[in-house]
Amino acid sequence: MKNIIKVRDLKTLFGDKMIHDGLNLTVKEGEIYGLLGPSGCGKTTLLREMVMLQKSLSGSIEVLGYELNSIRYAEAQELRKKFGVLFQFGALFSSLTIRENIALPLVEFTNLSRGMIGEIVDFKINIVGLEVGDADLYPSQISGGMKKKAALARSLAMDPKLLFLDEPTSGLDPISAREFDSLILKLRDLLGLTIMMVSHDLTSMYDTLDSVAIIDNKKIIYEGTLNNAIKIDNEFIRTFFRKGESI
Amino acid sequence: MSDSSLDIKIIQNRLSLIFKGELTLLNIADYSKQVDVISLNQQQSVYIDFRELNFLDSAGAVFIRSFMKKLSSRSIAVETLCQNRDILAMLELVSSQENSSITTNKNKITLLEKIGKVTLNNYYGFISFMHFIGELFVNKFHYLLTPKNIRYKEIAFEINESGVKAFWIVSLTSFLIGLVLAYQSAYQLKIYGANIFIVDMLGLSILRELAPVITAIVVAGRSGSAFTAQIGAMKITQELDAMRTMGFNPYRFLVVPRILALMISLPILIFVADMMALLGGMIIANIDLGISTDLFLDRFSSVIAVKHFFIGIIKGPFFAFLIASIGIYRGLMVKDDTQSLGFNTTKSVVEAIFAVIVCDAIFSIAFTSLKI
8 A cells, every 4th residue: 555644763852842753654545543642742733734834843744745844836826725624623614605606726726617526516515415505605603513513515616535534523412423433434434535633532543544644752652553552551541442442 | 697796815825816706708807907906915825715616617727727827827726625526627628738849849939040030021022023024025026016816805805994984083183183183283373474374384384294194193093903812813713724724825815915905095085184184174273264265275386285194195105014014914913811811912003103203203304304
């Protein structure tokens, strides 16, 4: 299988504080890969570095074959069209309706006709499980769960091969969260996605993840399947998984 | 709830504090007043009697601990009388927390360190503004060189927002300014019988200085703050991040359209302000000085050269650029909290008005040197 994301010897400085010190990880094609770790360990920072919102101090990040440290503007623009990002709170454009939000990348980056764009948008709305009737509402008029679905539909607008999810189930009630998990699994199978996510929801991890990387003390302390992670002797892993079992 | 009270007894050199009922957050303020009045100098030993106390909360325990510490610093012996286990446990809890919290010692910041930090922060602020200006110009040139990329829809929308919708407030403000200016100067001019010179005075001051500056200040308060708040809120909700990851350059989508829109609409607003302020002046000249409208306009066209009008208008795009770029820059500086949104909005208006006035002063000097 092809490597989709490759991080080697990554170092990140946040003010005077070292966040990552020699961090390595590899995400393979078709995987659902989770980042896990205590809060403040730099999971979200790592995600932001992978989507080019932040720069690292040294080391290399390779996403879909592009080396991010030496990427040119035009290449970066190309790469941005090949992945989708779902932000923690959706980050839908509040001045546009759900439909316009999803259509925006298509309108800006393609020469498709209006009718064709409408059909593509309807397909995305259906596949994430939103009602077509809700699509003309503004983000402020819909619930948190719908916002996440709409944001997911928007991140799928350009048919990316790679999806980044930042805490996809946070702020959702347990039923919607499970629904969202199965949606992610369904999309992976239907669209052949590779998914990289940051999550705190243990049930969601057991349901969806193929591989997990656990960050603690500025490094990856474990990379592999979730079931083997419990065998590692580390304080974070012990408290996190024991707490999970008792629930 | 049982009655709570504190009895203080002094027998020879022995002080007894007898707490009854409850000792909680609600009554420690009164008790501490009572305790503070006692002079501790003559005391040799203190009895604290909890036997009739049936409830002690953590605030009460902290109060007791600090009183005991005060006593021990004067080497006065303390004895507590208590059988209630809960109260003892609470006292124990507070004293154990005390020991663990002692270690956090705050570093004091010296004046020199403070000056250094402020200077460095200002330097970084300046650098980041230059970075913004640089990125702005690169994008602006790129934008104007490729006309198909120009976002006419956004520009039109922003012209409506910041130009058309400001029409009434700008008209009213400048009308009143013209009125007041004429009214004040009419009184002075009448003394010298120089009534007709009101035309020269109003024409020059309004066209060259007042209309552009007043308009710019109104627009800075209206649109500058709106830009900061809009873009700041987009930053807080991660909409800007979302734009970036989707490959939309925020400069091209948000920044340049707003700046261009304001640069187009401000000169037009200045023209409106010119007209309204002169109208105000004309009405007062008519009523107060008996100068008819015909006479006013006749005199106006003979003494006020057209260059004065153009000097006022040409300031528009410059002021607009300053207002819009400061407003947007401040919006981009908003961090992930609501506090910084308010802080940056205030700053954007203050800085924009200041920049407009500085820019106007520079224009004044430049035009005078050029003898325009």
